[in-house]
Amino acid sequence: xxxxxxxxxxxxxxxxxxxxxxxxxxxxxxxxxxxxxxxxxxxxxxxxxxxxxxxxxxxxxxxxxxxxxxxxxxxxxxxxxxxxxxxxxxxxxxxxxxxxxxxxxxxxxxxxxxxxxxxxxxxxxxxxxxxxxxxxxxxxxxxxxxxxxxxxxxxxxxxxxxxxxxxxxxxxxxxxxxxxxxxxxxxxxxxxxxxxxxxxxxxxxxxxxxxxxxxxxxxxxxxxxxxxxxxxxxxxxxxxxxxxxxxxxxxxxxxxxxxxxxxxxxxxxxxxxxxxxxxxxxxxxxxxxxxxxxxxxxxxxxxxxxxxxxxxxxxxxxxxxxxxxxxxxxxxxxxxxxxxxxxxxxxxxxxxxxxxxxxxxxxxxxxxxxxxxxxxxxxxxxxxxxxxxxxxxxxxxxxxxxxxxxxxxxxxxxxxxxxxxxxxxxxxxxxxxxxxxxxxxxxxxxxxxxxxxxxxxxxxxxxxxxxxxxxxxxxx
Amino acid sequence: xxxxxxxxxxxxxxxxxxxxxxxxxxxxxxxxxxxxxxxxxxxxxxxxxxxxxxxxxxxxxxxxxxxxxxxxxxxxxxxxxxxxxxxxxxxxxxxxxxxxxxxxxxxxxxxxxxxxxxxxxxxxxxxxxxxxxxxxxxxxxxxxxxxxxxxxxxxxxxxxxxxxxxxxxxxxxxxxxxxxxxxxxxxxxxxxxxxxxxxxxxxxxxxxxxxxxxxxxxxxxxxxxxxxxxxxxxxxxxxxxxxxxxxxxxxxxxxxxxxxxxxxxxxxxxxxxxxxxxxxxxxxxxxxxxxxxxxxxxxxxxxxxxxxxxxxxxxxxxxxxxxxxxxxxxxxxxxxxxxxxxxxxxxxxxxxxxxxxxxxxxxxxxxxxxxxxxxxxxxxxxxxxxxxxxxxxxxxxxxxxxxxxxxxxxxxxxxxxxxxxxxxxxxxxxxxxxxxxxxxxxxxxxxxxxxxxxxxxxxxxxxxxxxxxxxxxxxxxxxxxxxxxxxxxxxxx
Numbered sequence: 001x002x003x004x005x006x007x008x009x010x011x012x013x014x015x016x017x018x019x020x021x022x023x024x025x026x027x028x029x030x031x032x033x034x035x036x037x038x039x040x041x042x043x044x045x046x047x048x049x050x051x052x053x054x055x056x057x058x059x060x061x062x063x064x065x066x067x068x069x070x071x072x073x074x075x076x077x078x079x080x081x082x083x084x085x086x087x088x089x090x091x092x093x094x095x096x097x098x099x100x101x102x103x104x105x106x107x108x109x110x111x112x113x114x115x116x117x118x119x120x121x122x123x124x125x126x127x128x129x130x131x132x133x134x135x136x137x138x139x140x141x142x143x144x145x146x147x148x149x150x151x152x153x154x155x156x157x158x159x160x161x162x163x164x165x166x167x168x169x170x171x172x173x174x175x176x177x178x179x180x181x182x183x184x185x186x187x188x189x190x191x192x193x194x195x196x197x198x199x200x201x202x203x204x205x206x207x208x209x210x211x212x213x214x215x216x217x218x219x220x221x222x223x224x225x226x227x228x229x230x231x232x233x234x235x236x237x238x239x240x241x242x243x244x245x246x247x248x249x250x251x252x253x254x255x256x257x258x259x260x261x262x263x264x265x266x267x268x269x270x271x272x273x274x275x276x277x278x279x280x281x282x283x284x285x286x287x288x289x290x291x292x293x294x295x296x297x298x299x300x301x302x303x304x305x306x307x308x309x310x311x312x313x314x315x316x317x318x319x320x321x322x323x324x325x326x327x328x329x330x331x332x333x334x335x336x337x338x339x340x341x342x343x344x345x346x347x348x349x350x351x352x353x354x355x356x357x358x359x360x361x362x363x364x365x366x367x368x369x370x371x372x373x374x375x376x377x378x379x380x381x382x383x384x385x386x387x388x389x390x391x392x393x394x395x396x397x398x399x400x401x402x403x404x405x406x407x408x409x410x411x412x413x414x415x416x417x418x419x420x421x422x423x424x425x426x427x428x429x430x431x432x433x434x435x436x437x438x439x440x441x442x443x444x445x446x447x448x449x450x451x452x453x454x455x456x457x458x459x460x461x462x463x464x465x466x467x468x469x470x471x472x473x474x475x476x
Numbered sequence: 477x478x479x480x481x482x483x484x485x486x487x488x489x490x491x492x493x494x495x496x497x498x499x500x501x502x503x504x505x506x507x508x509x510x511x512x513x514x515x516x517x518x519x520x521x522x523x524x525x526x527x528x529x530x531x532x533x534x535x536x537x538x539x540x541x542x543x544x545x546x547x548x549x550x551x552x553x554x555x556x557x558x559x560x561x562x563x564x565x566x567x568x569x570x571x572x573x574x575x576x577x578x579x580x581x582x583x584x585x586x587x588x589x590x591x592x593x594x595x596x597x598x599x600x601x602x603x604x605x606x607x608x609x610x611x612x613x614x615x616x617x618x619x620x621x622x623x624x625x626x627x628x629x630x631x632x633x634x635x636x637x638x639x640x641x642x643x644x645x646x647x648x649x650x651x652x653x654x655x656x657x658x659x660x661x662x663x664x665x666x667x668x669x670x671x672x673x674x675x676x677x678x679x680x681x682x683x684x685x686x687x688x689x690x691x692x693x694x695x696x697x698x699x700x701x702x703x704x705x706x707x708x709x710x711x712x713x714x715x716x717x718x719x720x721x722x723x724x725x726x727x728x729x730x731x732x733x734x735x736x737x738x739x740x741x742x743x744x745x746x747x748x749x750x751x752x753x754x755x756x757x758x759x760x761x762x763x764x765x766x767x768x769x770x771x772x773x774x775x776x777x778x779x780x781x782x783x784x785x786x787x788x789x790x791x792x793x794x795x796x797x798x799x800x801x802x803x804x805x806x807x808x809x810x811x812x813x814x815x816x817x818x819x820x821x822x823x824x825x826x827x828x829x830x831x832x833x834x835x836x837x838x839x840x841x842x843x844x845x846x847x848x849x850x851x852x853x854x855x856x857x858x859x860x861x862x863x864x865x866x867x868x869x870x871x872x873x874x875x876x877x878x879x880x881x882x883x884x885x886x887x888x889x890x891x892x893x894x895x896x897x898x899x900x901x902x903x904x905x906x907x908x909x910x911x912x913x914x915x916x917x918x919x920x921x922x923x924x925x926x927x928x929x930x931x932x933x934x935x936x937x938x939x940x941x942x943x944x945x946x947x948x949x950x951x952x953x954x955x956x957x958x959x960x961x962x963x964x965x966x967x968x969x
Contacts, residue, residue: 054542056542056876057520057872057873057875057876058517058518058519058520058872059872059873059876093507094507094508098794099510101792101793101794102794102862103510105792105793105794105866106792106794106862106865106866107513107865107866107869108865108866108867108868108869108870108871108872108873109869109870109873110793111793125873127513127516127517127869127872128514128517129513129514129515129516129517130513130514131514132511132512132513132514133510133511133512133513135511136507136510136511140507144507155806156803156804156806157806158806159805159806159807159831160802160803160806160808160809161809162831163762163802163806163807163808163809163829163830163831164809166761166762166809166829166831167762167808167809167829168809170761170762171657171760171761171762171829172656173652173655173656231517243505244505244507247505275655275759276652276655277651277652277654277655278648278651278652278655308588308589308592309576309584309585309588310585310588310589310592315585318641318645319641322641322644325644325645325648325649326645345648345652346648347644347645347648348644348647348648374589377593378589378592378593381592381593381594381595382592382595382596383595384595384614385545385595385596385612385613385614385617386595388543388544388545388614389545389612389877391543392543392545392876392877392878393876393877394876
């Protein structure tokens with residue numbers, strides 16, 4: 001690896017010098033009020049760069065997205081993309097452990113990372129005079145992570161991640177619902193059939209060699225997207241980017257196989273006993289991912305069904321019949337797949353069966369009549385404010401640009417999305433309501449231990465038994 | 477990505493021709509050298525105007541024109557601790573929820589639809605020592621949103637059936653909270669530190685929620701939302717003149733009444749010798765650990781020293797606590813510490829969620845770090861510098877959005893801090909010495925009188941906790957009441 005890098009880096013550096021000024025910069029051509037001025041270009045090694053200047057506050061956000069997430073994991077190594085994310089904070093070839101924090105939080109900034117099914121990101125918010133050292137750090141962990149990797153570091157972060165799982169999922173009431181749905185919605189082995197956090201068994205199994213292989217496959221400049229947003233000088237930033245990233249070798253192109261949408265041949269009805277006192281009803285329908293045109297009308301539909309007081313489901317269940325204490329509907333879209341999700345928290349004296357029937361009545365009516373013009377107008381009215389508020393944060397802006405770049409090959413995709421949302425019609429919403437909510441679905445009742453009879457239509461429901469997560473790992 | 481397919485062929489040629497040039501260029505980059513920071517950017521504290529309205533409210537306006545946004549907030553000094561009676565805890569929160577339920581001229585549905593069409597939402601809430609009602613809107617929708625806020629605050633009708641609906645929801649929330657180990661930990665910790673007679677030890681209960689009547693809500697609303705204790709903060713794409721005239725119109729009829737309450741809290745109960753209070757939650761994967769004791773109020777002269785101290789101890793990722801218990805030992809996903817400054821003796825607390833099997837080991841490390849910060853492991857120059865830089869250079873982030881600016885300015889008025897607080901912040905933090913830190917650590921983190929609250933699986937952790945000999949163990953139920961000897965303390969699961 002070391003040899004390989006030095007050889008390839010010669011080439012990359014030369015190419016950088018050769019094409020230095022000729023990299024193509026594209027300007028955001030959107031003419032509406034919804035604007036993020038930005039400039040995007042690619043280094044010869046494939047690194048995607050997005051720059052957006054905003055001098056409101058003397059701070060800068062540096063945000064790097066890698067186009068890899070839990071869906072790229074192999075069965076038997078679930079949770080690995082996220083465990084790897086933790087490894088990226090343990091120091092690299094020229095940056096000893098701890099210095100990263102010192103040069104971010106130690107100077108009034110902060111840093112963090114996150115992993116989804118589809119991508120992993122790393123960011124720093126820093127005073128603007130610390131931009132160069134931040135780029136140096138990001139380049140170093142992209143180029144030289146493995147130089148200082150060892151099993152002790154891996155074991156330490158493995159323990160931390162297991163505790164993250166315990167804290168955020170195992171020890172949370174209703175915390176395992178996501179995992180149940182992933183497994184029920186997608187066939188075994190499907191890239192979206194396991195949760196991002198992974199299983200304890202698989203976390204225990206991850207080896208040093210796994211970390212190395214994953215790094216070589218996915219942590220390459222050509223699979224990375226770097227955004228800098230805030231108070232900085234773009235010419236200076238470009239020079240630093242070339243200096244620190246320019247000679248990192250390109251990697252092999254990442255293969256992106258077609259991933260099939262979920263398809264339920266029949267509806268499923270599940271019940272899970274949890275350490276809770278209040279039961280909950282969850283319903284999910286397979287829908288579509290963020291690249292599919294139906295994602296936008298499905299999102300609009302979610303805010304017609306719940307969220308405001310007069311939204312269909314909220315009004316019927318929380319205000320009129322008062323069967324429910326609360327209800328949430330939302331379109332959850334990943335890069336390739338999506339689910340339309342519903343959660344209902346019942347009031348005492350109302351069974352989940354009653355609630356499911358009431359939900360079905362509302363949905364049936366909605367499918368047959370579609371939204372009114374007023375409903376549609378209200379659902380869109382908050383869009384502008386939400387967008388403007390997103391512009392207030394350097395990091396929010398960076399994430400917006402990067403989401404477009406990674407998933408739509410266009411950092412300016414937010415404006416397309418915005419226009420698409422504004423142009424959604426009542427007929428669009430009616431169509432997606434029928435198409436998705438009219439199809440097969442999974443109904444999950446979460447009930448108190450020993451109270452399986454509290455499930456919606458309990459006699460038809462199949463019990464979910466999850467392994468105790470500590471069965472294979474996490475011991476002393 | 478297609479371009480990379482051509483790499484090998486091109487590569488050979490280029491390397492042969494230019495290898496020497498490249499290696500020269502290569503040498504110029506020494507990656508071991510940490511790039512030094514540029515010159516520090518000047519601190520830009522926003523300007524604001526502060527005036528008194530004829531009804532007694534304070535108006536603060538800060539202009540910010542980078543985006544067409546306006547943040548509007550009315551903050552009321554004093555909260556449930558000052559305005560609720562013990563038997564009616566929850567009436568403050570209930571009243572603020574009911575502001576959305578309808579006014580003399582609009583039903584709750586009409587209010588909701590009108591706000592949704594303006595693309596915004598008026599949110600109201602009353603906390604323990606202050607309350608607020610406000611919104612962020614686009615500048616073009618500012619006046620109509622303000623008119624709706626005024627209608628909600630001044631003309632709400634508080635329908636009886638809405639009270640029953642909200643009461644039902646609140647009771648469901650209270651039941652759900654009993655399953656949340658973090659919530660149980662926080663509630664039991666407060667009860668242990670302050671007892672049932674101090675407002676800091678009290679909270680809404682099923683009984684107090686059931687006791688609230690519509691008359692209570694109406695009375696609370698009348699007594700609480702008064703201009704004499706209000707600070708109106710407007711930040712964003714407006715001017716003082718426009719804000720003032722909009723407020724005169726939108727809040728017409730809000731006439732002079734009320735004043736700021738006093739914050740005379742009863743004495744906290746006498747400190748008890750250090751003790752472990754164990755709350756049994758069978759089957760827990762983790763133990764929620766909370767360690768601490770009552771602390772000083774926000775107006776303590778030791779405020780800056782305590783902030784620097786806490787930054788080193790548990791206020792950042794590389795704090796002593798997190799570096800040790802998460803990063804080195806791997807016992808937790810994260811631990812921290814905080815001084816919860818308020819008008820009264822808010823607590824100091826350190827803690828986090830710990831892997832059950834490591835509860836004892838983690839507690840030993842917590843105690844070691846607390847002893848360490850009191851002199852066993854002296855604070856280094858580097859720790860001191862990093863903590864100060866963290867605080868001082870973190871200031872710009874407090875002014876990064878209209879709502880951030882609003883709360884940063886408002887807090888000065890609420891806490892009675894000087895207008896030049898942020899200008900002098902760096903000076904005040906810089907003045908802190910290692911001697912100051914040692915003194916405040918010893919003074920405010922009294923190791924002999926710490927309360928250690930642990931919510932976890934008793935059967936898995938009790939024996940090991942006992943063996944640490946850190947403190948005797950008392951078993952409490954999830955309400956914080958002692959469980960009779962031999963009892964399980966189990967929460968019925």
